[in-house]
Amino acid sequence: xxxxxxxxxxxxxxxxxxxxxxxxxxxxxxxxxxxxxxxxxxxxxxxxxxxxxxxxxxxxxxxxxxxxxxxxxxxxxxxxxxxxxxxxxxxxxxxxxxxxxxxxxxxxxxxxxxxxxxxxxxxxxxxxxxxxxxxxxxxxxxxxxxxxxxxxxxxxxxxxxxxxxxxxxx
Numbered sequence: 001x002x003x004x005x006x007x008x009x010x011x012x013x014x015x016x017x018x019x020x021x022x023x024x025x026x027x028x029x030x031x032x033x034x035x036x037x038x039x040x041x042x043x044x045x046x047x048x049x050x051x052x053x054x055x056x057x058x059x060x061x062x063x064x065x066x067x068x069x070x071x072x073x074x075x076x077x078x079x080x081x082x083x084x085x086x087x088x089x090x091x092x093x094x095x096x097x098x099x100x101x102x103x104x105x106x107x108x109x110x111x112x113x114x115x116x117x118x119x120x121x122x123x124x125x126x127x128x129x130x131x132x133x134x135x136x137x138x139x140x141x142x143x144x145x146x147x148x149x150x151x152x153x154x155x156x157x158x159x160x161x162x163x164x165x166x167x168x169x170x
Contacts, residue, residue: 032113032130041130082121085145085153085168097147103140108157110134111164117155119143124170125155133162 035041040048084096102119113130125145135157142158145166156163 032127035130036113082123085123085125099147100145102143104143104157105140107137107139108135108141109137115164116169117143117166122170123168125153125166125168127155127164128152128167129165131162131164133160133164135160 040051043051084098084100100119100121100123102121102123105118105120110133111127112132112134113127115127117125117127119125120140143155144158145153145155148154148165153166153168154163155166
């Protein structure tokens with residue numbers, strides 16, 4: 001039992017250290033389509049880990065997001081606007097982390113690894129993982145976005161068990 005606790009704490013510390021140094025892996029930096037187009041889905045997990053380690057050692061993984069994405073969208077918000085999920089320009093800390101409930105705008109039939117979610121409340125989120133989930137098309141479903149571990153957010157559609165990691169861009 002003590003070995004399990006020590007192993008768990010070691011893993012937790014390693015994850016915290018990697019999160020603290022600002023490193024973002026290829027899986028976090030790229031959309032599912034970009035990841036596949038680069039052929040990275042063909043790599044085994046050890047090969048992908050080695051590539052991420054190489055990038056980390058050369059400080060390429062902390063490059064700024066492309067123009068017109070999350071950093072630009074965060075700067076374009078108005079004072080008093082709901083900033084949950086957006087990082088502030090001053091200190092890179094997120095606004096309040098509470099559950100968001102709204103409706104998607106328009107038709108919805110699932111996500112495919114690069115889905116954009118436009119909410120009735122004006123927020124726009126993008127899928128931040130490669131998961132896929134398909135359902136029969138529905139209109140304006142209720143969506144619940146909840147804070148997850150390590151600053152992440154998870155989105156799910158009311159009445160369905162599947163969820164995906166998302167990142168707010170507007």
